[in-house]
Amino acid sequence: MNKIFRAAFLIYCAFAVMVTYAESSDQHNGHIHETLVDGEKLEVDPELFGKFVEGLTKSQIAIVSVKGMVCDFCARGIEKTFRKDKTIQKINVDLSRGKVILAYSMDKEIVREEISHNILINGQNMTDLQVITIN
Amino acid sequence: MGIVLITLTLLLVSTISETRPISYPGGSTVMAFTDNLKDSLYYHYSPSYKYSIGLESLKHKVLEQDYSYVRFTYLLNRKNTQNSQRNLYFQSGVSLNGVNNHFYGVHGDWETRRWFSGFGYKQERREVEDYSEQFVQLGLAPYLGDYGDFHTWIMIKTKKNSLSGSWSTYPLLKFFKGDFLIEFGYNDKTKLDAHLMYRF
Numbered sequence: 602m603n604k605i606f607r608a609a610f611l612i613y614c615a616f617a618v619m620v621t622y623a624e625s626s627d628q629h630n631g632h633i634h635e636t637l638v639d640g641e642k643l644e645v646d647p648e649l650f651g652k653f654v655e656g657l658t659k660s661q662i663a664i665v666s667v668k669g670m671v672c673d674f675c676a677r678g679i680e681k682t683f684r685k686d687k688t689i690q691k692i693n694v695d696l697s698r699g700k701v702i703l704a705y706s707m708d709k710e711i712v713r714e715e716i717s718h719n720i721l722i723n724g725q726n727m728t729d730l731q732v733i734t735i736n
Numbered sequence: 737m738g739i740v741l742i743t744l745t746l747l748l749v750s751t752i753s754e755t756r757p758i759s760y761p762g763g764s765t766v767m768a769f770t771d772n773l774k775d776s777l778y779y780h781y782s783p784s785y786k787y788s789i790g791l792e793s794l795k796h797k798v799l800e801q802d803y804s805y806v807r808f809t810y811l812l813n814r815k816n817t818q819n820s821q822r823n824l825y826f827q828s829g830v831s832l833n834g835v836n837n838h839f840y841g842v843h844g845d846w847e848t849r850r851w852f853s854g855f856g857y858k859q860e861r862r863e864v865e866d867y868s869e870q871f872v873q874l875g876l877a878p879y880l881g882d883y884g885d886f887h888t889w890i891m892i893k894t895k896k897n898s899l900s901g902s903w904s905t906y907p908l909l910k911f912f913k914g915d916f917l918i919e920f921g922y923n924d925k926t927k928l929d930a931h932l933m934y935r936f
Contacts, residue, residue: 649882669816671849673887677915677935678760678785694883696849699818722761724785726816 644731645700653693653702657735660690663711665701666729667720670694676701678723707734756935757809757825757843758788764936765790771929773798773869773897778807786811792829798899799864803837805829812842822846827858836863849880852889871895875910886913893921893929 676694691704717727759782769776780790792805807829815822824844831837843856852875875891889910896903908921917933
């Protein structure tokens with residue numbers, strides 16, 4: 602390997618250590634929560650969530666925590682899988698917190714295993730599910 | 737300790753990046769690729785996230801021959817964490833011109849929203865001449881875009897094939913938005929290295 606590559610590789614490693622440390626510190630200290638009316642914590646970007654629920658009435662919002670959804674491409678397959686479900690009115694993704702946000706109609710029975718299955722067939726893992734009702 | 741482990745993982749796992757060689761279940765992908773060795777057009781279909789099957793048509797610039805391959809890629813291992821994903825793939829192809837022309841290899845990647853590392857090794861068996869290809873690619877996202885945004889990666893890639901026998905190192909830029917991706921790099925020795933991809 603030539604000198605340019607060695608130098609670039611060393612610089613990369615140094616930056617990787619610094620940024621990884623900085624980003625992991627942020628996750629411990631800066632995890633944003635917003636408290637809902639019923640006292641439940643909202644574990645998604647409040648601004649993104651606010652825009653998502655604009656115009657929605659009589660809906661159930663499922664906030665799905667996903668492991669391994671680190672890029673736009675990873676999330677795109679998840680979106681396409683859920684788009685096949687006609688009871689879903691709206692879909693968005695919060696990449697920074699690893700969440701998929703789904704708006705279901707009120708008559709839909711939200712089944713944890715069904716959502717988990719849809720995440721798993723895309724090669725990622727569901728770790729948590731929060732359901733919020735919008736009246 | 738965590739930092740040490742992450743750094744070691746980065747160093748050990750870094751190696752080729754054929755961006756997302758397997759799509760989502762039922763997804764199709766078209767890729768066009770060109771470098772100093774070949775021009776290639778590749779279509780693959782993924783019945784599941786674990787494997788893809790496809791057809792590749794390529795023009796080999798050094799051996800001055802055209803090949804068509806039936807290709808199979810299999811996800812050997814994936815590790816999902818909250819902030820990263822690591823993949824290891826097996827790739828293979830058999831030429832429609834005859835089974836004496838085939839290839840096999842592995843490639844892997846590890847990425848977070850900020851960092852990317854990938855590697856690959858491929859052994860090509862040809863009636864004319866056998867050769868191998870290998871690469872290592874490292875990348876940094878200068879900003880973290882939201883879902884649906886225009887995403888950018890700045891990368892450095894080093895690659896070698898046994899036909900030329902020497903390493904070539906050069907910068908790469910990767911852009912993607914939605915289902916489109918483009919990646920290109922250039923240096924005096926290997927000239928243009930470009931990769932276009934569309935998933936549907």
